[in-house]
């Protein structure tokens with residue numbers, strides 16, 4: 001249920017939000033021309049599978065947006081067979097695909113090294129979707145304190161590195177599963193000024209789960225992925241055979257027993 005300051009994170013409310021967005025002009029990051037509209041972006045921190053499900057709902061309402069994908073995420077490998085196909089499906093729905101970049105992976109490397117790594121990461125994604133990545137968003141941007149003095153070539157290649165404007169327009173996000181402003185009020189202001197809206201697909205679920213349940217379900221999906229990866233192994237039926245979740249539960253129980261002794 002929508003409250004004055006917040007939106008709960010159930011799919012049915014997300015669909016209402018998409019319905020509302022569809023009544024306004026929306027743009028992906030890479031094609032924003034400076035006009036008053038809602039520039040919609042999604043940073044994918046945890047799961048491409050969740051992003052695909054979200055994109056299917058967004059696509060039904062013809063909202064334009066950018067999906068920013070990591071190549072250094074600890075929880076998904078963008079080059080895996082499944083994730084590649086998920087990403088291509090999102091791209092084929094008409095969404096822009098950008099790079100969600102985490103410079104902290106490279107610690108205190110100099111700017112030239114950071115440029116080269118961002119290029120390399122963008123190339124991985126460009127290669128998968130068949131179109132050059134031109135938009136980059138920063139992972140944990142609020143924690144980044146250093147300045148980057150990028151060269152001309154890099155600035156031209158990625159005009160929207162890190163964000164799309166300084167103090168122009170309104171920025172609103174669902175970071176930490178909380179909208180600091182009434183989202184519907186903000187959307188209606190896009191007639192008078194640009195609005196940048198950041199939504200994380202991992203935050204939304206049928207029941208409006210909290211972080212602990214969301215992460216637990218991602219882990220369960222991951223167990224299925226491991227099981228699937230192991231299926232062709234000649235020992236699969238004997239050792240795993242669809243019982244990996246049961247095995248994980250047993251290991252958790254055993255660990256609980258060990259820690260209590």
Ligand SMILES: [Zn+2]
Pocket residue numbers: 043044045100138139140
């Ligand atoms: Zn992020």
